[in-house]
Amino acid sequence: MATGRTHRPATRSRGIPEATVARLPLYLRALTALSERSVPTVSSEELATAAGVNSAKLRKDFSYLGSYGTRGVGYDVEYLVYQISRELGLTQDWPVVIVGIGNLGAALANYGGFASRGFRVAALIDADAAQAGKMVAGLPIRHTDELESIIADNLVSIGVIATPAGAAQEVCDRLVAAGVTSILNFAPTVLSVPDGVDVRKVDLSIELQILAFHEQRKAGEELGEAVATARKAVKRPGSDGDVPAVMPV
Amino acid sequence: MATGRTHRPATRSRGIPEATVARLPLYLRALTALSERSVPTVSSEELATAAGVNSAKLRKDFSYLGSYGTRGVGYDVEYLVYQISRELGLTQDWPVVIVGIGNLGAALANYGGFASRGFRVAALIDADAAQAGKMVAGLPIRHTDELESIIADNLVSIGVIATPAGAAQEVCDRLVAAGVTSILNFAPTVLSVPDGVDVRKVDLSIELQILAFHEQRKAGEELGEAVATARKAVKRPGSDGDVPAVMPV
DNA sequence: CCATCTTTGTGCACGCGTTCACAAAGACAT
DNA sequence: ATGTCTTTGTGAACGCGTGCACAAAGATGG
Ligand SMILES: NC(=O)c1ccc[n+]([C@@H]2O[C@H](COP(=O)([O-])OP(=O)(O)OC[C@H]3O[C@@H](n4cnc5c(N)ncnc54)[C@H](O)[C@@H]3O)[C@@H](O)[C@H]2O)c1
Ligand SMILES: NC(=O)c1ccc[n+]([C@@H]2O[C@H](COP(=O)([O-])OP(=O)(O)OC[C@H]3O[C@@H](n4cnc5c(N)ncnc54)[C@H](O)[C@@H]3O)[C@@H](O)[C@H]2O)c1
Numbered sequence: 001m002a003t004g005r006t007h008r009p010a011t012r013s014r015g016i017p018e019a020t021v022a023r024l025p026l027y028l029r030a031l032t033a034l035s036e037r038s039v040p041t042v043s044s045e046e047l048a049t050a051a052g053v054n055s056a057k058l059r060k061d062f063s064y065l066g067s068y069g070t071r072g073v074g075y076d077v078e079y080l081v082y083q084i085s086r087e088l089g090l091t092q093d094w095p096v097v098i099v100g101i102g103n104l105g106a107a108l109a110n111y112g113g114f115a116s117r118g119f120r121v122a123a124l125i126d127a128d129a130a131q132a133g134k135m136v137a138g139l140p141i142r143h144t145d146e147l148e149s150i151i152a153d154n155l156v157s158i159g160v161i162a163t164p165a166g167a168a169q170e171v172c173d174r175l176v177a178a179g180v181t182s183i184l185n186f187a188p189t190v191l192s193v194p195d196g197v198d199v200r201k202v203d204l205s206i207e208l209q210i211l212a213f214h215e216q217r218k219a220g221e222e223l224g225e226a227v228a229t230a231r232k233a234v235k236r237p238g239s240d241g242d243v244p245a246v247m248p249v
Numbered sequence: 250m251a252t253g254r255t256h257r258p259a260t261r262s263r264g265i266p267e268a269t270v271a272r273l274p275l276y277l278r279a280l281t282a283l284s285e286r287s288v289p290t291v292s293s294e295e296l297a298t299a300a301g302v303n304s305a306k307l308r309k310d311f312s313y314l315g316s317y318g319t320r321g322v323g324y325d326v327e328y329l330v331y332q333i334s335r336e337l338g339l340t341q342d343w344p345v346v347i348v349g350i351g352n353l354g355a356a357l358a359n360y361g362g363f364a365s366r367g368f369r370v371a372a373l374i375d376a377d378a379a380q381a382g383k384m385v386a387g388l389p390i391r392h393t394d395e396l397e398s399i400i401a402d403n404l405v406s407i408g409v410i411a412t413p414a415g416a417a418q419e420v421c422d423r424l425v426a427a428g429v430t431s432i433l434n435f436a437p438t439v440l441s442v443p444d445g446v447d448v449r450k451v452d453l454s455i456e457l458q459i460l461a462f463h464e465q466r467k468a469g470e471e472l473g474e475a476v477a478t479a480r481k482a483v484k485r486p487g488s489d490g491d492v493p494a495v496m497p498v
Numbered sequence: 499c500c501a502t503c504t505t506t507g508t509g510c511a512c513g514c515g516t517t518c519a520c521a522a523a524g525a526c527a528t
Numbered sequence: 529a530t531g532t533c534t535t536t537g538t539g540a541a542c543g544c545g546t547g548c549a550c551a552a553a554g555a556t557g558g
Contacts (some may be wrong), residue, residue: 052439089465103356190301216338
């Protein structure tokens with residue numbers, strides 16, 4: 001998972017396994033698509049295919065929510081959409097602030113899929129005074145000075161950090177102090193937060209590195225480790241300085 | 250975290266567990282920071298803290314790579330940076346194409362952290378003919394017609410998809426047919442790919458939904474399920490139409 | 499009402515990942 | 529050389545997640 005994990009040691013919440021929670025949005029997306037096509041019911045097999053998972057896993061996942069299916073028929077699409085939405089807390093409104101309105105922050109602000117599931121961008125915040133007041137995605141950029149009051153006034157509990165890595169921990173601390181208890185972090189840093197605060201991270205660089213690992217492995221298997229060395233042909237300009245060639249023991 | 254998982258059933262590659270591979274970039278980042286501060290050696294305890302993991306886990310992870318530490322001292326920072334880089338395949342050059350240069354694609358193209366680890370943006374590709382030729386992050390946007398030749402000419406094996414969801418599968422198919430074997434998908438869709446192709450996904454919406462789940466749980470625990478209903482006060486304009494109130498059995 | 503057929507819900511076994519806890523390795527001082 | 533002290537590397541136990549396989553539930557048809 002470009003997906004990152006929580007800091008907290010996977011507290012199995014209310015009996016629903018963390019792994020299941022992570023898949024519920026996937027099911028919800030597939031179900032919403034079926035709902036839009038006015039499909040009334042769906043079998044675990046069909047839905048599993050649409051969500052890209054195994055049908056046994058899907059059935060077990062749903063069994064944690066309750067017995068919502070009908071044997072011999074399948075699941076009622078509308079009803080399941082509602083149940084999952086409720087379980088995920090999407091039947092209520094979640095005001096969100098985005099901090100750091102640069103390349104990424106602006107893209108996030110412009111992202112339509114944000115609002116579609118109960119998430120509402122309450123404010124855009126940046127430290128650059130020159131940016132303050134500028135409109136992005138129909139919202140004015142507010143200065144960091146206002147951070148605390150914005151959080152308090154809008155009852156914001158979810159914050160998105162899209163600042164440079166160096167500023168992330170400081171921003172995180174201020175968000176948490178102001179009352180935010182869930183953070184989505186795009187900056188490549190490990191954030192430390194008090195207990196009770198959830199952090200999830202999205203790190204493009206990590207995802208690419210994982211892909212590179214498998215890519216290298218594929219190339220190595222194909223031609224017996226020979227290609228890997230050949231590919232090195234293109235050497236990138238020394239960024240970290242030269243690498244040590246011998247073990248320094 | 251916002252991390253997505255592979256389609257492939259976690260083939261333990263060359264004895265290195267998938268979970269370990271996913272953490273190597275984390276260690277690498279922490280080690281690079283130490284390296285920049287010219288720290289010569291680091292203990293598993295210190296490094297684990299910096300990477301945000303448990304020290305036993307870190308030692309076990311490193312043990313899959315080999316015995317690179319010195320008992321009583323710790324790990325040599327430079328040497329470990331080299332070993333992990335090599336294991337992840339970062340000692341070679343990885344040309345990458347980004348397809349779909351909209352809000353997100355442009356932000357990705359402008360992202361500096363991209364190039365820092367051996368990943369080089371070989372080309373930016375978009376279907377919009379009006380966009381073709383425009384410069385983004387120092388590179389001209391190329392038209393989708395050129396996709397196949399760009400991939401072939403640059404030996405691209407990693408593709409990033411940042412198109413709308415509807416176009417993602419088609420783009421994916423073309424990338425794969427042209428020779429791409431690793432895909433990082435930002436579009437909210439399940440991509441189906443042939444065996445041997447790795448897909449990782451980054452889905453902002455899923456991450457937020459997972460946070461919302463825990464957020465709801467926290468609110469519920471605090472005040473005995475009462476706040477959740479109160480919070481519903483702000484009702485969002487019916488997007489999917491009203492939800493069924495009773496079970497349709 | 500009974501038989502048949504579809505599909506759910508879950509008991510069970512297995513494998514992966516995490517964590518504990520400690521023996522062994524080696525640095526360093528004397 | 530010997531002893532002490534630090535820190536690694538890993539055996540073993542445990543818990544979580546996955547997938548198989550099937551009994552039970554219920555729809556459907558005669
Ligand atoms: N752009 C991407 O595709 C991408 C991808 C992955 C990760 N990231 C990470 O996301 C973060 C943002 O990337 P970007 O490309 O948008 O950078 P950017 O430099 O374009 O934007 C950063 C913004 O944060 C603001 N800022 C700085 N310090 C701040 C503070 N203390 N409080 C509030 N705002 C502050 C700056 O004024 C700027 O507007 C970086 O950490 C980057 O590593 C970006
Ligand atoms: N913007 C975000 O923060 C964000 C966050 C999460 C996910 N996403 C997802 O990322 C994708 C892109 O988001 P965006 O905000 O940049 O959208 P966008 O509409 O700004 O950009 C999409 C771009 O893709 C191009 N495109 C369309 N069809 C194409 C095709 N067949 N081949 C090549 N290019 C094509 C369009 O011309 C456009 O430039 C969407 O799927 C979105 O759901 C975006």
